[in-house]
Amino acid sequence: MNEAVRPEITKGDLLIGFLKIGMLGFGGVASMARYVIVEERRWFTDEEYAAILGICQVMPGPNTVNSAVIIGDRFQGLPGVLLSLLGLMLGPVVVVTLLGAAFATYGKVPFIQAAIMGAAAGGAGLVVGTGFKMVQNVGLGLRSSLVAAVAFVAVGLMNWPMIPVVAVLVPVSVALVLIGRQ
Structure with missing residues (x-):
């Protein structure tokens, strides 16, 4: 995206954007990350995001964490990195901690086991669908x-x-x- 038309991305924008990615990206955070970064917030074009994701895929660590670091640094330097990581990780850490405690108690219930299997299938579908969408848009x-x-x-x-x-x-x-x- 041309720098002249890109809106200024504030520290608060990074925190809220990555908080949304972290909270709504269950099982398929890559699809939510692309949606928020490219479609909703318009921080990058599909081509720019694909380039960032390509770099992240050859780096050690999770792709979305790596992209939070790159994007946070690009727009707000070290404070942007820290806020992007905080936004990305805070919600999931709280939710997973609570779910882990609940699963320890109710994990053997057949309905709960079926729900987990369904969520896993849905997450896999989101990953595949996002891949196809990126391929189409990047050309x-x-x-x-x-x-x-x-x-x-x-x-x-x-x-x-x-x-x-x-x-x-x-x-x-x-x-x-x-x-x-x-």
């Missing part, structure tokens, strides 16, 4: 689509370990982009 070329398909088949269908797949596909992706620019 991957043939080479990038091929790499994405190989990654999906290798990790998603063949159950290969993610780290070796990423270790192979990152240099392949870079090479394909460089070849495409020539």
